[in-house]
Amino acid sequence: MPPGQGRADPYRVWLSEVMLQQTTVVAVKSYFERFTQLWPTVQDLAAAPDDQVMAEWAGLGYYARARNLVACARAVAALGQFPDTREGLAALPGIGPYTSAAIGAIAFDRPETVVDGNVERVISRLHALEEPLPASKPEIYRLAAAQTPTLRPGDYAQAMMDLGATICTPRSPACGICPVIEFCQARRLGIAAELPRKMPKKAKPQRQGTVWIGFSGSSVLVETRPDKGLLGGTLAFPSAGWDGSDLPPPALADWHELGLVRHVFTHFALDLTVMTAELTLPPERGRLVPLGEFSATALPGLMRKAWALARPNPARPATTRRHGKPTSET
DNA sequence: CACTCGTGGAA
DNA sequence: TTTCCAAGAGT
Numbered sequence: 001m002p003p004g005q006g007r008a009d010p011y012r013v014w015l016s017e018v019m020l021q022q023t024t025v026v027a028v029k030s031y032f033e034r035f036t037q038l039w040p041t042v043q044d045l046a047a048a049p050d051d052q053v054m055a056e057w058a059g060l061g062y063y064a065r066a067r068n069l070v071a072c073a074r075a076v077a078a079l080g081q082f083p084d085t086r087e088g089l090a091a092l093p094g095i096g097p098y099t100s101a102a103i104g105a106i107a108f109d110r111p112e113t114v115v116d117g118n119v120e121r122v123i124s125r126l127h128a129l130e131e132p133l134p135a136s137k138p139e140i141y142r143l144a145a146a147q148t149p150t151l152r153p154g155d156y157a158q159a160m161m162d163l164g165a166t167i168c169t170p171r172s173p174a175c176g177i178c179p180v181i182e183f184c185q186a187r188r189l190g191i192a193a194e195l196p197r198k199m200p201k202k203a204k205p206q207r208q209g210t211v212w213i214g215f216s217g218s219s220v221l222v223e224t225r226p227d228k229g230l231l232g233g234t235l236a237f238p239s240a241g242w243d244g245s246d247l248p249p250p251a252l253a254d255w256h257e258l259g260l261v262r263h264v265f266t267h268f269a270l271d272l273t274v275m276t277a278e279l280t281l282p283p284e285r286g287r288l289v290p291l292g293e294f295s296a297t298a299l300p301g302l303m304r305k306a307w308a309l310a311r312p313n314p315a316r317p318a319t320t321r322r323h324g325k326p327t328s329e330t
Numbered sequence: 331c332a333c334t335c336g337t338g339g340a341a
Numbered sequence: 342t343t344t345c346c347a348a349g350a351g352t
Contacts, residue, residue, distance in 0.1 A: 020348040027338070027347085061336025064351075096350045116348045134331090161348055170346075171341070201345095230335070266335055301337060 008154075010082040010107040011042045014072075017099045018065055025165075031060055045070070046077035051224070054233050055298035063300065067233050068094025084108045106154035113145040114157035118164025124196035125168060128185035132197035168192075204264070209242025209272045211261075211303070212249050213310040216279040216288050221250060223286035230265070234300045237307075238286050242270050250285045253277035261305040274306045 015035060019028040034056060039045040045053070050070055057066035071093040076082050082103070083089050090100035101112035115123075120133065123140045131139070149156050167174045175187050186192040214221035220237075227233045230243045238250035249255055255275040263270045296307045 017348065022335090022347055022349055023337080024339075024347050059337075061338090062349085064335065065349090068350080094350070098349060102348070114348090117346085118348065158348090165348075232335085264337085266337090267333080 007109055008107050010084075010103060011045075012036065013103050013107040014042075014082065014095070014099070015045075015069075017102050018069055018072075018094055019060065021065060021099070022062060023060065027060065031057070042073050042076050042082070046073040048073075050233070051235070055235065055295075058234060058298050058300055059304070061301070063232050063234050065094055067227060082107070084110075086110065086112050102157060105157045109152075109154060111148055111150045111153040112157075113141060113148050114153075114160070115141055115144050116161060116164075118161040118168075119144055121170065121196055122160060122164045122168045125173075125186035125192050126180070126184050128189055128191065129196065132199050134199070136196065202267075205268050207242045207268050207270050209239055209270060211237050211239035211272050211274055211306045212251075212255060213237045213258075213274065213276045213306060214251055214253060214279045214283065214286075215276070215312075218292070219288040219290050220294055221279065221283050221286045222289055222294070223250075231300050231302065234303075235298050236300065236303050239272070242272065247285075249275070251277075251279050251283035252281050253279050258309045261302070261309065263302045263305060270302070272302065272306060274309045276310045 016028070016032055019032055019035075035045070038056065039048060048070070050067075053070050054063070054066055057063065057069075060066075072095065075092055083092070084104075085108075086100045086104040089095050089103050090097065095103070098114065098116050101114040102116075104110040104112040105114055115137075120137070120140050123129070123143050124133075124136065127143055129136050129139060163179070167178050171193065173192050175181055175184070175192055178184065178187075181187055184192065186195050212221070222235055223238055225231050225234050225236050238247070239245075240247045255277040258274040258276050261270075261272045261274055263272065291312070296304050296311070299307060
């Protein structure tokens with residue numbers, strides 16, 4: 001997508017913008033390449049099975065994005081093409097205020113006001129906004145809209161985001177090489193690095209839970225999680241105690257403890273006890289999958305950590321199978 | 331409007 | 342080790 005060279009493929013713009021929601025470019029890159037290779041067009045993606053898309057998304061996080069991605073692809077396939085207006089785009093699942101504006105500007109050359117975290121920071125500093133986020137968002141949007149050009153709005157939007165990502169960074173902004181330093185009120189006041197101010201965030205509560213990794217010969221017991229809620233729609237091992245569910249083990253068996261997995265979600269931290277057993281009775285939930293057909297890459301990060309303790313042939317045996325406090329407690 | 335929803339890298 | 346946080350959306 002050379003700057004100023006016509007328009008980018010709406011499908012690729014959409015896919016990349018959705019993947020980049022709250023996710024770094026480095027983390028997205030390989031996923032984007034994989035998705036566009038597997039599904040070159042929105043029609044291809046629309047025809048893909050849900051579980052295959054979920055498996056390819058595994059590890060990227062925020063799994064509602066993957067579920068909305070498929071729903072959106074199917075809606076667009078039914079329409080025949082992507083809507084070319086912000087309103088039309090925003091009506092699709094997984095496309096909100098930011099993404100609809102970004103696609104409109106980048107793919108359809110529309111002068112939409114594109115405001116992401118980068119733009120919020122750049123605008124906050126340019127105008128030295130002292131009011132903390134998120135209360136300052138309406139004012140940020142007004143100021144951003146007032147300086148959005150009608151010429152090459154897509155390049156402008158990406159330039160603003162690149163400025164925030166590479167120069168006007170959250171910590172230690174590189175004001176010395178900033179191309180718009182002469183317009184920056186925060187720099188003039190010497191408070192650039194302190195903006196935007198933010199409301200203090202709540203501490204993360206600690207949760208406990210248990211995950212059961214059961215084997216039956218050369219098969220392992222897995223389940224697909226409900227679409228709603230934590231890790232919604234992902235492949236997982238049966239678990240309980242941490243996500244609102246309080247189910248018993250998925251099968252009556254001689255479960256024994258393998259260790260503890262620590263994981264941090266957006267709004268809580270989790271200590272998950274990993275149990276394993278050889279199943280001699282049919283499981284009451286989940287399904288047995290032959291290890292030859294099982295790949296940990298289809299699991300979300302939390303479940304990959306648990307699998308690392310239970311997998312039959314650890315390529316590299318972990319030096320520590322137990323986390324927590326090795327000192328006391330036997 | 332406050333809360334839910336992942337993950338991994340950097341300071 | 343702890344904290345922050347990254348091209349937000351849905352409810």
